Amino acid sequence: xxRRYYDVDTQTPCSPFxxxxxxxxxxxxxxxxxxxxxxDIDSNEYxxxxxxxxxxxxxxxxxxxxxxxxxxSKVKPVSGHRNSDVSLFIIAQKINxxxxxxxxxxxxxKSYAFGFRGWSAFKLVAMENxxxxxxxxxxxxxxxxxxxxxx
Numbered sequence: 206x207x208r209r210y211y212d213v214d215t216q217t218p219c220s221p222f223x224x225x226x227x228x229x230x231x232x233x234x235x236x237x238x239x240x241x242x243x244x245d246i247d248s249n250e251y252x253x254x255x256x257x258x259x260x261x262x263x264x265x266x267x268x269x270x271x272x273x274x275x276x277x278s279k280v281k282p283v284s285g286h287r288n289s290d291v292s293l294f295i296i297a298q299k300i301n302x303x304x305x306x307x308x309x310x311x312x313x314x315k316s317y318a319f320g321f322r323g324w325s326a327f328k329l330v331a332m333e334n335x336x337x338x339x340x341x342x343x344x345x346x347x348x349x350x351x352x353x354x355x356x
Contacts, residue, residue, distance in 0.1 A: 330352060
């Protein structure tokens, strides 16, 4: 799914992830001819994949903060930057109910120059491999629907 549009790195992803992927999109708006340039629009997504035997609260916090911090370190909020989202996919053999509740409450968001230079949002989806159930935070609901169709 991700290889078609994303640059996937399975060889040297940052620790503690099994893989990472990046998506970059650049569009321009102009009137009639390219010389009448109006604006540039840059959109990015940084995706991290983790595989765990049992997901604990400490490990969840570590994965979330590592993905968010690494994703934000790649953001360049210049003129024309629209968004740079960070997504985390966790596949675990076992996820208990307390962790599923915590996943739903995770909200990370950052705006640059009061939104004039874009924003970053965090999406999280975790799959329990034993029961094939998915949990997500509020912004990860659209990804959860896609993965529910796949599994």
